[in-house]
Each structure stands twice: as structure tokens, then as C-alpha cells.
Amino acid sequence: MSKILIIADHLGGTLNPAVAKCVTAARAIDGAQIHIAVFADQPDTVATQAAALDGVGKVLAVANPAHANLLAQAVAPQVAKLAEGYSHVFGPSTTFGKDVMPCIAALLGVAQVSDVMGVESSHVFTRPIYAGNAIVTVKAPADQTVVATIRAASWSSASDGGKASVEAVDPGVDLPGHTRFVELRQGKSDRPDLASAPRVVSGGRGVGSKENFDIVYSLADKLGAAVGASRAAVDAGYVPNELQVGQTGKIIAPELYVAVGISGAIQHLTGIKDAGTIVAINKDADAPIFEVADIGLVGDLFKLLPELEAALG
């Protein structure tokens, strides 16, 4: 029977929503026992949130001042120790998950399945390659621990309602001292989180400047939406990097995605393929974004966005 350990991503005492999606992916494996490991200086709050996820059997809380900030090379050896007795180790495809999971795989001497979008059986998975332009089915060896990252946009969130026990554990592994955390510079925003928001408004190069981006923020606020951007807009300095949507930025699946002044390079489209409804507003009727849009509107965004805001009342 499968026994799955999920590594929790969290920040500031809040469990990353992608973890609830890992639980759903784990539940897709028949009869799996699911545990979550939380590494933190004070894991209690996050462990409680993890324990409330439906389908979770137990939460392992590893308290250590060294985990005040999650460093891959400090977390990985402990997970490798905890992994004894588990058939699978899953982590979310967040930047922390992408950072730490290959280290765990390397310590276990196994391959990693990146960005799992479908579970066919306990050892067979589907995942995107070539920026999502092909989907490959991969089979992991039956006699090895399966290490995988879970592509959050492909899975729904496990609901609350679970009552797992929380157990304090100490893997008893010496941590390396070669890496020092200096700081985390976070953009301050009261808007919804881009990775998990049900509505997202994104701007691209067509928005033209940092100042002009106010028009995108304004529509987003009207819709109660998160703000995203294309790589071109981030490269041009209109918005900070954490707003980038696409192959190398965030892969998202909102119910509503509004692309404003985004031409739609394949690297961007791969980040929004799982969106419910894609609305594209662009002055170029031949822009590739219209090939994937559910609703397209050709025209000048500086005229159309204020009109749209007014129409929303």
C-alpha cells in the first residue's frame, strides 16, 4: 500500500495553498496513507492547518530555529531520513518545492517526477514538457521511493474537515552551516495571492509603462482579482518578478483570467492553460492570445479598460 509524505511549504505562519492540492494528488493514489511534514522554527500554527486537510492521517512537526527560513539543503537530509517507510515523497511545485525536492531525490538516489498533472496509478504519472506543448506519461520504478512535485494548477484543493494528529519529530540529522539566509524582500499587497486567486488580471508589454499599469490594478480591484504579468512586462520593469505568469513564472488556474495587452507567447500560455475562462483584450487582432482566449476583444486597452470598469458598476 502507498504511504505518502508531503513536504509543506509555508510562509509567515500560513500553509501554502499548493499543499492542499498535493493532498488531492496523493488521494488520487488508491488507498494511500497521507502524512504531511512541517519544518519550521515554530511549526504549531502551520501544523494545525495541515492537520485540518481532509485525507491527512498525521502531521510530523519538525521544530528547529534553523528552519525559520526554509533552506533546501537543511530540509532535504531530514526528509531523506523521514522518508524511510514511505513509498512516495511529494512536494508542491512552488519555488520551495522545486528547490528542495530534487535534493531529496538525489539523497535517496532516485529520479524525480516534476510537475505531476495526473496520476494514472501509484507509479505512473503525466507531466508537461516543452512548456506544456506535450504531455508525457512516465513510469517510476516500483522498487524505489517516488519523489515528485505536484503541479498545483492541475489539482483542486483538499477541503478542510480533517482531524489528523500532530506529532513532534526530530530526525536527528546534522544541518549544514554553509548557507546563510540574509533577507526576503516581499512586495506588499492587499490584493489576492496570484497563485491561488480565482480571478486574475494580467498586463503585458502593451500596457507600456509602470505608471500605465495602474489601469490593470484598477480593473483587478474592481473584480477582486489578483494581478499578474507577462515576462515582457516584468523584464521591462513595469511590475516585480513575483507577478510573472508562464513557463518559468507562476502556473495558475483561476476561474477567470483577463489578459490585457499580452500577445501570448507560448511560454506565457503554458502558465494559463488550466484557467476556466480566458478573456483577451489586445489591439492586434492577430495576436496568438486570441487562439486560446474564450472571449476576445480587439481594441485599445486604454479606452476599453475604463469602459469595462464603468460597465461593472
Next chain:
Amino acid sequence: MKILVGFKRVVDYNVRIQVKPDGSGVVTDGVKLSANPFDEIALEEALRLREKGVAEEVIVVTIAPADAQAHLRNGLAMGANRAIHVVADTEVQPLTAARILLKLVEEEQPGLVLLGKQAIDDDANQTGQMLATLWGRPQATFASEVTVADGRATVTREVDAGLEVLDVELPAVVTTDLRLNEPRFIKLPDIMKAKSKPIRTVALDELGVDAANHLEATAFAPPPKRGKGVMVGDVAELVSALKAKGLL
């Protein structure tokens, strides 16, 4: 200090990928191949560190079939001092790539290994982290800024929440994100110069690494297509369409 740079050859980012009709793979015959864009950024960063006097030598490494010499010449034309070509005729998965790179690291003793954060073909995003782990050295992934001084590297990383800064002891592995730099263009005289730079060719078997692939690809498929959308003429129609879908 030496800097070792991973320089993978991949299907060019502009190529529209087609899955073979029998689902046995993607079409790679006759398509344009070029350097993985993230690896070009890694090489550019290594060259800049050498130009600043932080490093003396930049070595590009590729693991690829025998016909990849021209690809390595491009890396040399960009400015690498020399190249290592590990000749492998079959697919090399990230764990194997990391084991191969570890062998080269043990031989070359670089102070820094720079790799792209992911290759745009398999999109795995694993090799750098695996190498750091097998090597027992620090990693700083998704770098958007790298400063090297006094045997340490200060690396700004692009993370979900914003920018994280880590200070790591060298030697270390750094993987590059898009905004670290803009790679230089190759100039004609550099192509001529590159012809006389050394490429060491080594067969994969000679390295004595366990090169068994663990993951078996059993089928390839095109991504599910989205339904055909509608074009609307004005904002009023857009609002009606959104209302019809229950989104407003």
C-alpha cells in the same frame, strides 16, 4: 577560481513542438537546436565574473551526442576558455546529468558551478539541486543577482513571495533565472578564435557513473485543446458574455 557551466543543447525555443502521431515522442528530426536559454544566461554570468577578475577560467560542459561540437563551439565563441563534451547517444535524465557533472567537478575543482534553472525541453528543474546535494555543497537556485567576494557568493533568488537573498560558502552551485543578465551576441572574430580553443571529448562510459535512467516515458500526447472562443465587438458584449458564463 574556475567556473564550470552546464550548457545543454535543446530544441530552439521558437520551434512549435509536435507530438509524433504514434505518441512515441516529439518530432526532433530536422528541427533547429540551440543552447538552453537559461544555460546561455549561466555562461554569460560566468564570463562577467571572469571579466570582473573573480574567476580566471570558464569551462562549458555539455552532455550530448557526438554531433554537438558546433554547439560547444558557440559556447567557446561566447567566451568560454575551454569545453568538455561528454558524449552520450541516449537520453540523459537529471540524476545522471548530476552524477556526470559531479565527476567533472571532482576533476576540475571549480569554485562555482553555474547551471540554468531548467532546460526548456524536459522542464525538469532538478540537475543543479541534485548536483549540490551529491557534492555536499550549498545551492542557490533561480538567481537574479550574483555577487562573489571573499570565498562566498551572495545570491538574490526569484521566489514565489518576491526576492530572497542567500549568502553561501564557495564552492557552490548556482542556477540562473531569466533576469540575471542578457547574454551577449557572438561576433564573427570570436567564432574564428573559438576554432582553436580546446574541446575535451570523453565518452560517458569512461566516467564510470551509474547512467541508468529511472523514469520510463511510456507515451506522449499533445496537450488538451481549449474550445474555440468567441470574439466580441465591444465592452457591452464582453460583459454579457461574462454574465452568460456566470462570471459576473
